[in-house]
Amino acid sequence: MLKVALLAALTVFICYGGNWLFGQTMIERPLVVGMVTGFIMGDLHTGIIMGASLEAIFMGAVDIGGALSAEPVTATVLATTFSIIMNVNQKAALALAVPIGVFAAFISMFLKNVVMNIFVPIINKQARENNQKGLTFTHFFMWFLNYFIFSLVTFFGVLEGAQPVQALIKEIPDNLMAGLSATGGLLPAVGFAILMRMLWSKELSPYYFLGFVMVAYLNLPSIAVAVIGVIIVILNAYRDRQLLQIENNQKKVSVVNTEDSLANSEDKEEEDFFE
Amino acid sequence: MLKVALLAALTVFICYGGNWLFGQTMIERPLVVGMVTGFIMGDLHTGIIMGASLEAIFMGAVDIGGALSAEPVTATVLATTFSIIMNVNQKAALALAVPIGVFAAFISMFLKNVVMNIFVPIINKQARENNQKGLTFTHFFMWFLNYFIFSLVTFFGVLEGAQPVQALIKEIPDNLMAGLSATGGLLPAVGFAILMRMLWSKELSPYYFLGFVMVAYLNLPSIAVAVIGVIIVILNAYRDRQLLQIENNQKKVSVVNTEDSLANSEDKEEEDFFE
């Protein structure tokens, strides 16, 4: 069991750490993680199939602005391992993946956002001293430390989890299980809210709802929404450019005509009404 | 049978009169009327079920600008009563509801728009004399009179209609029946035309057709059309406001530049072409 635990932890380290060290190439997604786990645990076929199921389940588990709703690597590795090695029923393993993912997401965020704060003064110091070697080392050391610690979750998860997990599945009340699953469905909202904070403006907010309706009521896939979006944006840009030129021309003219100062104050009033 | 007729007329009075005395709270719709009739006639379950069917049938029976295509209360009360009390086959009762509704709608409009005209001079007089009590009384008396008379239709409908109705159903030629049903489908057009008169302008007419296409070809439910409508309207309003400001600025400038009088006459020509 120790060997399995080690291998599982290693898989997490490779897939999760690797993903973030090498350009977020999405090798952290269940599709890939499932395959890798299957390969390492000696049942590639099961790994691929479970990866497919988990990818669908974790479709909404996006990592945006550092907020993630569920951490897919740990979830996939544990679920797949349980299924291959410990003969946990495949459906039960899938059901377990969501709460594991939500739990792992919290640990990951705690590590990255809170624990790793201890390096802040070090980095500041190294920068002040132009210690470039040091900065490079710190960067990679932080990476190693973070993902090493994080892999321990999986290590102990497998080591200690073998039996309890089986028991747990039977014991966790259905309601709690349903609640944990629901978190996986609702948490992506936070990531999107972070993005919205960056982009939201009253003037453009209708487009948010337009995008929503296009999926909710017209069932458009994201590529179609994107293409329509680009179309809208280009058409708007031409219009905006035309108006910008008119306004720029107007500004030049108004330099000549001085009574404009008066005009502006009137415009203000109107604007207030619409805000 | 007298008791049934009385109860039915009472139901009409309560639901129809009540709806219009108390804020048009839609207690005149078949869903509610069916339930009430069922309760009063002693078979709540049948009432509710028939209300559901009739609500669907009368979905287009809207009362707009005072024009209504079918009067749902009389139709629902009679159909439900016939079905519960007189064991008229439920399907036959539903089929009968549309012509009854169309007929009742004409009576209702005749009462409200023609007969009630007799009160016009009275109201004018009371207003001129600052007779506030009188005005209040007239208001409520008109309400009572109108719906009382109207309820008589149902009263005699039940009293005299018991047997004849059964016969009628068998005798009315199918073609006529189909025609009467079709009126229920086409008459809402008049209500919408009344609304269109209020809002139509050549410039905005495309939106009417857009709304039509959104339902006819994209099968969008009304809530989705409304949301998309609000989105369009807001986006347009921002654009319009921007243009309004530009135009207002221009007007101020043109006060200075006098050759504009010439300009305007040219614009006119162009406009004529587009109209």
Added chain:
Amino acid sequence: MLKVALLAALTVFICYGGNWLFGQTMIERPLVVGMVTGFIMGDLHTGIIMGASLEAIFMGAVDIGGALSAEPVTATVLATTFSIIMNVNQKAALALAVPIGVFAAFISMFLKNVVMNIFVPIINKQARENNQKGLTFTHFFMWFLNYFIFSLVTFFGVLEGAQPVQALIKEIPDNLMAGLSATGGLLPAVGFAILMRMLWSKELSPYYFLGFVMVAYLNLPSIAVAVIGVIIVILNAYRDRQLLQIENNQKKVSVVNTEDSLANSEDKEEEDFFE
């Protein structure tokens, strides 16, 4: 067989030649050609049914800017004739129609665009000499010659094709057959590209993609796309007109304010960025 060949050639002449002599009334489309062939070959019913099938197959075979992907008349006449007279299996006949159509399209284009060039100097001469009778004669003679020659294809196709066709169907490798069918699917692209050349502009190109998405993802039929298109165009035209008036006003003002020459050069720069 000679008689059949003559009749078939005649049908092509009537339908294809007739279509283009009398206002392109679409009597060249399989629906009509199938019926005519069926009538002439003595089996109207089969003709109509095959016409329906072929119309669907040749739906994309449009003749635009003189480029056509498949010539439907020869294809329909031959397929229908083979089926009625030679008892070629109906499905096989339909399968054969596409390659025949593609082949016939090339011959037709070769005749019209290359061979018919020989008349160019004649027409120039007659015009120079104000020989109106001559011009009229040349016009109709070109028509006759072109479609007469073209009908020979069908004549020999039937005369020589009777047996070989049966053999051919068995011999043509499936792959080649598939390739020939695919040409029918891809060639309309050329016609549309010709139209695009006439209309394309960077500013309006988004509408091309919008039209594409409306069919590909919303499955709208062409009438709905057209109606939505008209709606968009009208709304845009109102906006454009408003802006045109503003710009025209501005031009008049800028005659007075001379520093505008400077302004324009600045605008240029911006524009370059967006192009």
Added chain:
Amino acid sequence: MKLTKDVSKEDKKMLNSIFWRSFTVFGSRAGASMAHAPGFIYSIMPAIRRYYKNPEDQAEALSRHTTWYNITQNVGTFVMGLVASMEKKNSEEKDFDPDSIVALKTSLMGPLSGIGDSIFWGVLRVIAAGVGISLAAQGSILGPILFLIIYNVPSILTRYYLTYMGFTLGSTFIENIYESGSMKLLTKAASTLGLLMIGSMTASMVIFKSKLSIPISDGKPILIQTYMDQLFKGLIPLLVTLGCYWLLSKKVNVNWVLLGVLVLAITLGLLGVV
């Protein structure tokens, strides 16, 4: 909540009274010349009593409102609030033109009914009925109950807040946005939404299905309706509605139009078309 803040206690009492009375506004209908004038007068009475102490002034104000009144009722309270604020102004300022009250009131009827009927008849009622029908069809009493709740909660809230909004925004505001050109924008926005919704209602609620069919020698007959749908879905409902609109815009009386549609439908029925 915000809206009611700056209103004096007495005005609040008056507005609440208008709000309650407004429920009865469509109780009576005085024919084609006055329509709901009696209900409007009854609703606005508290304002008239409050601002005019003099019986002659009250009589004058009451007479003013004997003219045609008809606006979607839970939106109409906006106009009532507005009229209240204008009557107040009229009672205070000597040179206020009382005719402007009726003028403004009348000019708002079209746009407000257009948008109001679209939203309440066209959207809210339809959604509420959708929910209600599917519950009631299974015999559940929740059907009608939910129907009433879904429809009336937003409806009554609208009625309430618009009463206050009309009053606090007041006529100066209305005049201001008229002058600045913003009124055009507001009307345009309302009309756009209204027309869009009416278009959608035309497609969903005006129904026409022909049962004409072409007999086929061997095989089942061909339904004409199928081909009309292929030409353009809902063509007949669209044409009938546009036809009615065209007649109304030519000043044909609405009753003739109603009768015309009725005759048309029955004729089509007798001819076996529908």
Added chain:
Amino acid sequence: MKLTKDVSKEDKKMLNSIFWRSFTVFGSRAGASMAHAPGFIYSIMPAIRRYYKNPEDQAEALSRHTTWYNITQNVGTFVMGLVASMEKKNSEEKDFDPDSIVALKTSLMGPLSGIGDSIFWGVLRVIAAGVGISLAAQGSILGPILFLIIYNVPSILTRYYLTYMGFTLGSTFIENIYESGSMKLLTKAASTLGLLMIGSMTASMVIFKSKLSIPISDGKPILIQTYMDQLFKGLIPLLVTLGCYWLLSKKVNVNWVLLGVLVLAITLGLLGVV
């Protein structure tokens, strides 16, 4: 009807003659240099005969029109009417520049064909064929007949009214709207609609289906087409069409493009891709 009102009796006769002759305009096609010039000359002859009495002038006018001509034919009558009005003007005014006739004619070919082919080939024919096919598929002769009626009634009406419209609007109008900038708007509107429709035609009429599939050890093979559709529906038709457009815009001869697509399709077939 309105359009024909202000036209003199003789001009009406001439326009009717042009209308009838225009049916034959595409009868001949004089290759890649003149295209339908002979048909155009034949159609416009009545105008030339009417306005130029002098044989030399007639010859000049005829020669003028030996240049390339090609416009969707039932829309092209607009240009014929317009040319008639310009020839008239040229015969009356000494300083009229006859070159402008050909210039205007040529400049209208693009937009008018774009919009014309879209509407007639892309919409009207498709609808008519839709109706026709479903009837004919059941063996009914109504299929082809309705097909012809649905297509030709609007088509011939268009041809007729545009003949008059081109003539009555005349060249002054065209010049005016060019100057005022409205021509840009009209062209933009036509091009917008045209491009939209061509886009929709690309999606519905350019067809590509790969039969390539990936074998699965146990289970049925996976169709590549499914995954291409998941990437973007109709990707290949779109790319092929854009490719053709790109080649044409690089002045590649259309015959080479046609040949290229043919070779491509057959190659794909031989390779077992389609």
Added chain:
Amino acid sequence: MKLTKDVSKEDKKMLNSIFWRSFTVFGSRAGASMAHAPGFIYSIMPAIRRYYKNPEDQAEALSRHTTWYNITQNVGTFVMGLVASMEKKNSEEKDFDPDSIVALKTSLMGPLSGIGDSIFWGVLRVIAAGVGISLAAQGSILGPILFLIIYNVPSILTRYYLTYMGFTLGSTFIENIYESGSMKLLTKAASTLGLLMIGSMTASMVIFKSKLSIPISDGKPILIQTYMDQLFKGLIPLLVTLGCYWLLSKKVNVNWVLLGVLVLAITLGLLGVV
């Protein structure tokens, strides 16, 4: 290709180095105050070394970039290239304000992440996963492989070209378009697309299904979810997302929001709502 043309050989070497280092940019995350500053510093180091020969200047430049950094990474190289060009300028011009480097960098984070995350997380990944899942579900190893290829080819190309684009466009360009007002247009375009995509992601990826139902005496129970969908599809996901946004906009810490949603979901679970 075009973009790399005018860049000197040494600058090319530097940019390639930045490109490669940028892959590690998110390797470390230094908490809520610096985020990915270490990775950014490591990535931009080649530029600092190249343009500043003096250790003090290097130290200053390094310190400058110890501030919060976080942008969708394959889009962030645009900022890296831009910063490189600004550091260059700073090293050459005496009166260049080095603060503007950090200011510009920071101001680009929002829009670039918005659009970047939408395109890469929202569109590309979803398409790639769609293809991948359907293959992998049948046990084919092509699933994960195609998933990686479809996602990474465009992703890495973007990363590469944006490095160069940021550098060659340079800060003058950015300033110019800021002044001319075009920056507003660009930001608007990016935000529009971003918001549209986030809206679509809200509808497709935020999931809520209530299992509450109303028991029916005779017949199967009525699912509440059906009626909520009738009111407005995806209402709860929309409200939850808007709620989160509202909290964030009120400066509530994101961790509290996360916790809140967690508690909400579990509570709903315990109450038997989901």
